Amino acid sequence: MARPITLFSNQWLDLPLDLLASKVNEWGYGGLELSARNPHFNIQEAEEGGEYLDAIIALLAEYELSIPVVSFHQLSQVIGDPIDSRHQSLVSERIWGEGKPQHIRQRAIQELLVGFRFAKELGASTISGFTGSPMWSAITGYPGPTETQWVNALNEFAATWNPILDHAKEIGVCYAFEIHPGQLAFDYYSAERLLDAIHGRPEFGFTIDPSHFLWQGLDPVAFIHRFADRIYHVHLKDTAITLNGRSGLLNSGLPSGDPHRGWQFRCPGRGGVDWEAFIRALNDIQYSGAMSVEFHDRGMDREFGAREAFQFAHRLNFPAPTTNVNKNS
Secondary structure, X not given: OOOOEEEXXXXXXXXXXXXXXXXXXXXXXXXXXXXXXOOOOOHHHHHOOOOHHHXXXXXXXXXXXXXXXXXXXXXXXXXXXXXXXXXXXXXXXXXXXXXXXXXHHHHHXXXXXXXXXXXXXXXXXXXXXXXXXXXXXXXHOOOOOOHHHHHHHHHHHHHHHHHHHHHHHHHOOEEEEEOOOOOOOOOHHHHHHHHHHOOOOOOEEEEEOHHHHHOOOOOHHHHHHHOHHHEEEEEEOEEEEOOOOOOOOOHHHOOOOOOOOOEEEEOOOOOOOOHHHHHHHHHHOOOOOOEEEOOOOOOOOHHHHHHHHHHHHHHHOOOOOOOOOOOOO
């Protein structure tokens, strides 16, 4: 059975959900990775009861769309980060409150726990998101992190996330943490350390997006094979590396789309990711979950790109063989 191809709604928050749903259906997608942000999914409004969740379910059913995954990327970022003014745009006014970091963190955790239950009611069995990181500025800066700092950060992560994962287990959802720069785990070995910190709890796995691997010089196929039983979700996004001797991999602090950057996100198939190898690796591990297009290409009309991305993903989304047809003659 072919894996469902969905669209990550986070890049489309300027559109109301009903309009996005009609477009997504027209483009050929089978569902959404629903962003838990206004106007697509308002946790506070869901808490108030009424017919809010039923209305979302009915709307997506009208367009024959499912919600296998709900994203809490922004909310979960503040759980582990040293919070400053940059984070205010990531959360609602209710979460930000008076702006005290510890209170923000506590409210974010509580909303994430509530969100697990609502996501399950919407039909999602997977939550995708981040952890944040108290370490990132040390990893990319000077002086570098000490081993003691690493151990303390991982212990803090375990103390914070074990109760969250207890709740996920109780609700019946899993947490697909996205391997990503800016997080506690951003590559192969940091992912191993993160899993070790929580003793390999099955409620915690990974979202893999090969675009974040390419510019770091990492092999997403090696990651898929190493963490075969932990690939809980997949993002489809590409990267083009454009180093010219003046730009670097840290992009000179320039925003996405600036032509002077050393790399740019691209529509799937228009960068350097080896998608054939990527899909074959997913087949190797018998991954059957959703593949979610995360459209982020500053040089392309996004509706054209979303349609093209579905067509590209659909063509590549070939199933693994059901029997061993390569027997020796």
